[in-house]
Amino acid sequence: xxxxxxxxxxxxxxxxxxxxxxxDTIPAGLSEDVIRLISAKKNEPDFMLEFRLKxxxxxxxxxxPTWAEVGYAKIDYQKIVYYSAPKQQKKLNSLDEVDPTxxxxxxxxxxxxxxQKRLSNVAVDAIFDSxxxxxxxxxxxxEVGVIFCSISEAMRxxxxxxxxxxxxxxxxxxxxxxxxxxxxxxxxSFVYIPKGVACPMELSTYFRINNGDSGQFERTLIVAxxxxxxxxxxxxxxxxxxxxxxxxxxxxxxxxxxxxIKYSTxxxxxxxxxxxxxxxxxFVTKRGLCQGVNSKISWTxxxxxxxITWKYPSCVLVGxxxxxxxxxxxxxxxxxxxxxxxxxxxxGKNTRSTIISKGISAGKSENSYRGLVKIGPxxxxxxxxxxCDSMLIGDTAGANTFPxxxxxxxxxxxxHEASTSKIGEDQLFFFRQRGISAEDAISMMISGFCKxxxxxxxxxxxxxxxxxxxxxxxxxxx
Amino acid sequence: MISENSPIILSVNNLTANVxxxxxxKGMNLEIKAGEIHAIMGPNGSxxxxxSKVLAGHPAYDVTGGEVQFLGQNLLxxxxxxxxxxxxxLAFQYPLEIPGVSNLDFLRVxxxxxxxxxxxxxxxxxxxxxxxxxxLDIVKMDAAFLNRSVNEGFSGGEKKRNEILQMALxxxxxxxxxxxxxxxxxxxxxxxxDGVNQLSNPDNATLMITHYQRLLNYVVPDYVHVMANGxxxxxxxxxxxxxxEARGYDWVLDEAAAGVA
Numbered sequence: 001x002x003x004x005x006x007x008x009x010x011x012x013x014x015x016x017x018x019x020x021x022x023x024d025t026i027p028a029g030l031s032e033d034v035i036r037l038i039s040a041k042k043n044e045p046d047f048m049l050e051f052r053l054k055x056x057x058x059x060x061x062x063x064x065p066t067w068a069e070v071g072y073a074k075i076d077y078q079k080i081v082y083y084s085a086p087k088q089q090k091k092l093n094s095l096d097e098v099d100p101t102x103x104x105x106x107x108x109x110x111x112x113x114x115x116q117k118r119l120s121n122v123a124v125d126a127i128f129d130s131x132x133x134x135x136x137x138x139x140x141x142x143e144v145g146v147i148f149c150s151i152s153e154a155m156r157x158x159x160x161x162x163x164x165x166x167x168x169x170x171x172x173x174x175x176x177x178x179x180x181x182x183x184x185x186x187x188x189s190f191v192y193i194p195k196g197v198a199c200p201m202e203l204s205t206y207f208r209i210n211n212g213d214s215g216q217f218e219r220t221l222i223v224a225x226x227x228x229x230x231x232x233x234x235x236x237x238x239x240x241x242x243x244x245x246x247x248x249x250x251x252x253x254x255x256x257x258x259x260x261i262k263y264s265t266x267x268x269x270x271x272x273x274x275x276x277x278x279x280x281x282x283f284v285t286k287r288g289l290c291q292g293v294n295s296k297i298s299w300t301x302x303x304x305x306x307x308i309t310w311k312y313p314s315c316v317l318v319g320x321x322x323x324x325x326x327x328x329x330x331x332x333x334x335x336x337x338x339x340x341x342x343x344x345x346x347x348g349k350n351t352r353s354t355i356i357s358k359g360i361s362a363g364k365s366e367n368s369y370r371g372l373v374k375i376g377p378x379x380x381x382x383x384x385x386x387x388c389d390s391m392l393i394g395d396t397a398g399a400n401t402f403p404x405x406x407x408x409x410x411x412x413x414x415x416h417e418a419s420t421s422k423i424g425e426d427q428l429f430f431f432r433q434r435g436i437s438a439e440d441a442i443s444m445m446i447s448g449f450c451k452x453x454x455x456x457x458x459x460x461x462x463x464x465x466x467x468x469x470x471x472x473x474x475x476x477x478x
Numbered sequence: 479m480i481s482e483n484s485p486i487i488l489s490v491n492n493l494t495a496n497v498x499x500x501x502x503x504k505g506m507n508l509e510i511k512a513g514e515i516h517a518i519m520g521p522n523g524s525x526x527x528x529x530s531k532v533l534a535g536h537p538a539y540d541v542t543g544g545e546v547q548f549l550g551q552n553l554l555x556x557x558x559x560x561x562x563x564x565x566x567x568l569a570f571q572y573p574l575e576i577p578g579v580s581n582l583d584f585l586r587v588x589x590x591x592x593x594x595x596x597x598x599x600x601x602x603x604x605x606x607x608x609x610x611x612x613x614l615d616i617v618k619m620d621a622a623f624l625n626r627s628v629n630e631g632f633s634g635g636e637k638k639r640n641e642i643l644q645m646a647l648x649x650x651x652x653x654x655x656x657x658x659x660x661x662x663x664x665x666x667x668x669x670x671x672d673g674v675n676q677l678s679n680p681d682n683a684t685l686m687i688t689h690y691q692r693l694l695n696y697v698v699p700d701y702v703h704v705m706a707n708g709x710x711x712x713x714x715x716x717x718x719x720x721x722x723e724a725r726g727y728d729w730v731l732d733e734a735a736a737g738v739a
Contacts, residue, residue: 421577425537430574433534434584434644435562435591444587448578448627 013270016240019105019210023129025084028213030077032056035183038083042152042186045159055172055182062176068339069368069400070308072244072281080246081214082184085131102126102133106206122202122233123148125189127218129210132187137201146199146230147192151219154190161192165223169252169289169316177248177310178285181217185250188218193228193259202231202458209238209269209280215246222252224259226292231262231458236305238270242278244307249284257292257319262300264457265313269305274363276335279307286313287343290322290351298325300456303340304469312370314343317351317379324353327453331469332365332397341371341402346379346412355386356452360469361397368400375412382412391449393423393442421449480700484511486547487652487683488533493544494708495532502528504708506544510652513680517694518687519719520705521727526687527571529705530656534568535561549651562588563595565651565682569641569658576628581640584628585610589647613646617673635666642673653677655686659693671696691723704730 026037035056039049064075086102106126123137125148132150141148147158155162172182189205209216224230238245247269255261263286272279282305288297299313315324326342344353353373361367373384390399401418423445431441446469447454454462488510495503502525510516520526532539533546535558546553553561576584589609590600601609614621617639629637638658645653655674659667674697678684686697694702694716702718703710704727711734712718722730 419577427574427576429534429536429558430570430576431588432558433562433568433570434588434648435559435595436584436587437559437591440587440591444579444583445576448576448580451578 013240015237015268016270017108018212018239019101021099021101021210022087023084023211024087025081025211025214028079028081030080030082030184034082038184038186041083042155044152044155047159047163048155051167051172052183055179058173059176059179059183062173062179064176068310068370069366070310070337070339072308075246075281077180079213081211082217083186084129084211084214085186086128086133099133102128105208105210122204125150125203125205127187127189127205127207129208129214129216132189141199141201144200145194145197147190148203149190151188151190151221152186154221158190158192161223162190162221165221165252165254166219167252169254169287170250170285175285177283178250181219181248181250181285184215185217185219188220188249190220191222191230191232193224193230195225196227197225198228199230202233204233204235207234207236209236209245209247212239212241212243212245215248217247218249220249220251222261222263223254224256224261224295226257226259229260231264233264233266233458235266235268237268238280238305240270240273240278242273244272244279244281246281246283247306249286251284251286251313253288253297255288255290255292255295255297255322258294259292260296261288262298262458263288263313265299265301265303267301267303267305267309271305271334271336272307274334276307279336280305282306282309282311284311286311288313288315288324290315290317290319290324292322293319293348294321295319296323296325298323298327298456299342300327300453301329301340302453302457302469303328303330303338306338307336309336309338309340311340312342314345315353316345316347317353317382318347319351320348321350322348323351325456326353326355326357327456328357329360329450329453329469330358330367330369331360332362332367334363334365336363336365338366339368339370341369343372344374344384346373346375346382346384348379350381351379352382353384355384355388357386357388358450358453359388359390359399360393360446360449361390361399362393364396366398366400368402370402370404372404372406373414375407375409375414377408379409380411382409384412384414386414386416388416388418389449390418390420391423391446392420395424481511481513481680484513484680485549486511487549488685489545489547491545491547493532493546494542495528496540496542497528497538501542502539502708503532506709508703508710510683510685512683514701515678515684515697515699516686516701516703517699517719518685518703518705518710519689519722521731522689524705525708526705527656530568530654530685530687533561533654534558534566559591560595562648563592567645567648567650567653569638569645569653569655571657571660573629573637573641575630575632577630579628580624581626581628582607582610582624585624585644585647588644592648610647613643616646616676617642618669619643634661635663635669638662638666638670639673642670642677646673646677649677649682651682653682653684655684655688657687657689659688659690667693668696691719694719706731706734
């Protein structure tokens with residue numbers, strides 16, 4: 001790779017600052033006592049403590065998965081801090097009582113929370129280390145019956161919904177990281193859309209890791225009742241530390257008859273430096289259950305950060321005629337490693353799924369797509385279309401595709417397409433010979449490559465995603 | 479078309495260049511005036527394609543000596559995109575496919591970069607569309623090609639016609655055609671040659687790099703140069719090309735060797 005391509009793909013991380021704030025942090029380490037302490041600090045109902053302990057006991061018997069195409073030093077789970085929260089007054093009556101340092105932090109990240117500055121059509125839940133610090137537009141949403149709050153509050157205020165749905169899509173013992181999350185998760189967002197309601201605004205959660213020793217274990221639960229619909233977006237950033245932080249989240253979505261959930265992610269955790277020092281380990285379990293007939297769950301993800309990404313947002317298509325979608329752009333640079341994809345599990349009749357995956361690898365990074373399409377014996381007429389495209393920038397990055405297909409019903413139709421393209425010196429020279437600068441050339445090729453995915457993002461964020469990728473890949477021409 | 483008083487477009491003086499540490503150009507000299515059509519011929523490995531890429535500024539080639547003046551300015555100190563915007567156009571031997579970028583967008587961005595550089599008005603999508611429609615006729619291309627990705631799935635002939643379409647839009651002062659005739663059937667060759675002839679005028683110049691006489695039947699050169707071992711060893715008129723076609727390259731090489739000795 002020439003000097004010009006190298007400098008084009010290296011852009012400093014803008015969100016690497018640390019907020020200096022007094023925190024309530026418990027000592028590092030994990031045990032049943034730590035779990036009891038977390039549960040007590042959060043004033044949880046008893047069923048939650050049982051949920052956590054059950055998960056912990058299962059986790060103790062499990063092994064960390066090793067099948068992904070990623071390599072990292074063994075994680076010492078006793079060195080992680082499992083609870084860290086900014087100190088603040090117990091009860092907040094309005095957003096304006098939130099610690100100004102926190103409001104400033106989020107404003108610096110481009111997420112204004114205060115009444116005057118917040119986005120007019122997007123409700124935001126802001127999560128800082130282990131806790132939710134603010135949720136905007138709660139009252140306005142509540143007027144139409146939509147519940148949007150932190151999951152901690154939901155446990156206290158809507159225990160029957162939590163008890164019914166938490167762990168119903170991703171069981172506590174689902175996998176190593178999901179079990180760990182179930183044992184120690186500290187906050188996350190809860191969304192409930194009642195029957196027949198189309199959520200009137202975009203919902204969004206913004207995650208911020210601040211403490212260098214703490215892990216972030218959030219849990220998000222979205223329930224869409226019959227005939228309802230919602231579009232939800234999450235964003236994430238973290239400071240630059242030269243140690244690695246573990247982020248092990250779980251997201252569960254439940255769509256009942258005719259319900260429609262659109263879940264978008266713009267992930268920009270700190271990726272580590274050019275030599276691979278520091279960065280977030282992003283080990284995440286996301287799954288949606290299309291429980292009802294004609295229900296639909298659509299995942300869109302733009303993954304640009306993290307030292308390691310290990311996530312497979314999935315759809316279990318139980319309801320007849322239900323639809324699952326997965327649109328993904330995963331960009332890796334320098335020493336980043338990503339092993340990401342989806343699982344589409346067809347159970348009901350005439351279920352349909354679409355997978356569009358775009359992997360972009362630059363630097364010395366490794367970028368793998370891993371996906372499973374499974375058609376069960378009763379899924380008559382099921383259909384899947386998968387398209388996995390890889391783009392290599394320069395010639396030191398790697399791209400892999402691991403598509404798994406299991407079909408147990410002979411009326412099913414499964415299609416898979418894959419391609420690999422490259423942005424190298426010759427491609428850039430072709431553009432430059434026509435008078436187009438190298439920066440514009442990369443930008444045109446990348447946005448062309450990603451347009452099928454970006455077009456799925458909510459309007460406000462499509463532009464942001466385009467800019468984010470451009471930022472990650474552009475710079476001064478060397 | 480030769481005219482003694484025409485301004486000089488390109489002047490190459492004792493140019494030497496390396497690729498991966500190996501010297502390929504060993505003292506190129508060439509002068510091209512406005513209105514002229516030149517052809518460089520020569521055996522494989524003589525450095526013809528290298529010469530075209532060095533003129534266009536490909537970063538893989540290191541210029542080690544000599545000078546290149548283009549319209550009175552030092553071409554070698556310009557970035558490739560600035561050479562292009564100033565009027566140097568290279569039609570590639572193997573045009574690349576660019577998936578995801580529509581031909582129309584590519585053409586518009588390229589056109590507007592040149593307009594901006596030359597202090598001319600940039601065109602919006604609608605005005606550009608009108609302009610492009612007029613240019614399509616020059617290479618007999620269907621408008622459907624505009625909405626496809628650049629060169630993706632194009633046949634060899636379609637790719638070469640697309641190169642000439644780009645040249646038609648960018649109206650270069652110096653059009654360099656690198657083996658534009660390779661891989662073309664006779665019909666495609668006629669279309670491409672016809673396009674080149676339409677674009678040639680008293681204010682610009684064309685430099686064709688080719689193996690074969692065939693193209694020169696359709697685009698008739700004012701000068702023919704034979705290149706071997708990194709430099710021009712003989713220059714003549716179009717008759718030289720016919721003689722090469724009939725007798726091969728060996729006699730020129732032998733005479734040059736004798737001359738040097």
